[in-house]
Amino acid sequence: MNLYPSVICLRALGVSLLASLSLAGPLIANRPAPTATYAEVSPHYERTMLPSGRYEVETYAFGKGMLLDASENDASLNRLSFREMGQILSTALAEADYQPTPSPEETDLLILVSWGKTIPQSLGIEGLALDNMSSTLSMISSLIAKRENSNSWQKNFSRSSSGNLSPDKSELTSAETSMITMAELEMQQGLMLQKMERDARTEANAYNARLLGYTPELYYTNNILGVDGPLRTYRNDLIDELESPRYFVILQAYDFQKLWKHKERDLLWTTRFSIRAKGRSFDEELLNMALASSRLFGEESKRLNRHLTRERVEIGELEFLGSEP
Numbered sequence: 637m638n639l640y641p642s643v644i645c646l647r648a649l650g651v652s653l654l655a656s657l658s659l660a661g662p663l664i665a666n667r668p669a670p671t672a673t674y675a676e677v678s679p680h681y682e683r684t685m686l687p688s689g690r691y692e693v694e695t696y697a698f699g700k701g702m703l704l705d706a707s708e709n710d711a712s713l714n715r716l717s718f719r720e721m722g723q724i725l726s727t728a729l730a731e732a733d734y735q736p737t738p739s740p741e742e743t744d745l746l747i748l749v750s751w752g753k754t755i756p757q758s759l760g761i762e763g764l765a766l767d768n769m770s771s772t773l774s775m776i777s778s779l780i781a782k783r784e785n786s787n788s789w790q791k792n793f794s795r796s797s798s799g800n801l802s803p804d805k806s807e808l809t810s811a812e813t814s815m816i817t818m819a820e821l822e823m824q825q826g827l828m829l830q831k832m833e834r835d836a837r838t839e840a841n842a843y844n845a846r847l848l849g850y851t852p853e854l855y856y857t858n859n860i861l862g863v864d865g866p867l868r869t870y871r872n873d874l875i876d877e878l879e880s881p882r883y884f885v886i887l888q889a890y891d892f893q894k895l896w897k898h899k900e901r902d903l904l905w906t907t908r909f910s911i912r913a914k915g916r917s918f919d920e921e922l923l924n925m926a927l928a929s930s931r932l933f934g935e936e937s938k939r940l941n942r943h944l945t946r947e948r949v950e951i952g953e954l955e956f957l958g959s960e961p
Contacts, residue, residue, distance in 0.1 A: 668924035669916060671944045672877065673909040674849025675929075675937040681904040683733075683934060691934075695737040696729070696745040697892065698722045704752030704847075712917035713753060713883075721749065721922065725887070728926035732933035745904065746895055748888040753913055754847060756879040757840035841878045848884055849908035850874060853940040877942070883918045884910035885925060887933070905934050909944075 684692040698718075705713050716724070726736055729747075737743055845851045857871040891902040909929040911921055927946040 668928060668946050669911040669921060670942065671909050671911050671925050671928040672848065672850075672882075672940060672942045673907065673929040673932050673937065673944050674852070674940045675905065675907040675932040675935055677905045677934065677936045678903060681934075691733040693733050693735050694744040694934075695742055696734055696747045696889070697736065697738075697740075697743050698725070699746050699748045701748045701750030701886070701888070702752070704750070704754075706755040707753070710753050710913075710918070712919050713751070715917075715919040716922070718749075721751070724923050725749065725885075725926050727923065728930040729933060731927070731930040732935075734933065740892075740896060743892040743896075746890045746892045748890065750886040750888075751918070752884060753918070754844045754878075754882045754884065754910075756844065756881065757837040837879075841875065844878045844882075847886075847908075848878070848882060848910045849940060850878060856939075873942075877912070881913040882910040883913045883916070883921060883925070884908065885922070889934070907933055 683694070686692055700718050703713060722736075725747075729735075734745070734747075842851075845854055853874055854871070857867060857874070885908075887907045888903060889905045891900075891904055894900040894902045907929060909925050911925055924946050928944040931944075932941070
């Protein structure tokens with residue numbers, strides 16, 4: 637999927653710029669869902685650390701990327717305007733010392749925002765194939781039951797090397813022979829459908845893994861497929877997450893000045909974060925997702941972080957307790 641927008645919105649030289657506003661008021665995050673986050677940084681991107689332990693502030697503007705909603709029926713992905721999304725994301729970016737600015741001359745980064753919901757490969761074809769094969773085996777079993785007293789049948793009925801049932805049709809009536817022939821064709825069709833489903837499932841998982849940042853982690857576990865234990869369980873957990881619908885956001889930070897002045901696209905860092913979508917709404921979860929992932933904005937995660945959460949935060953009335961020298 638191409639995550640670059642057809643038009644990048646900046647308000648300079650005939651293009652428009654969207655600089656976000658910080659959220660006002662208390663932040664309340666109630667039992668946030670675990671967020672999976674993967675972050676990459678360009679080798680030539682470096683930030684300056686101040687004596688305070690904070691990074692030197694970098695400025696940014698948002699660019700609108702792509703919305704991915706394959707089902708086209710998730711209303712929660714469209715409830716927030718892009719400006720409202722920018723306000724939410726700016727709160728999390730501020731925690732990583734990134735601040736919006738309306739001035740193109742003072743903008744360091746263009747942060748391209750893409751979001752959406754993954755759709756895992758449906759298991760309907762495989763289920764249909766299994767149902768058909770089960771019916772076929774039941775039909776063959778009934779024929780076996782009719783001939784169970786025939787020594788010739790029992791002697792000649794065997795399994796072929798391919799696993800298909802292959803009775804000696806010379807012992808059958810013409811009707812039974814036709815039924816067996818049809819059964820063998822249905823078995824072959826069922827096996828073919830299962831292979832198609834497995835291939836489609838593998839392809840869908842690979843696509844979603846690239847989209848969400850799971851690919852390096854799956855690569856890490858590739859060599860333990862034949863091993864039982866915690867690592868095998870871990871890989872199964874990764875596959876389970878990929879095969880469940882997930883809300884995601886991808887932030888891609890480009891060098892704004894190079895893009896504006898030289899039309900040169902220089903990607904400095906990318907952060908991908910996602911949560912399980914079942915039982916949740918994107919518009920209600922975006923703040924939690926972003927805050928949980930903010931510690932990795934502009935950082936190299938090296939590995940996929942699958943259980944990032946933002947603790948419940950409540951800001952009440954401030955009270956002055958005095959001062960000490």
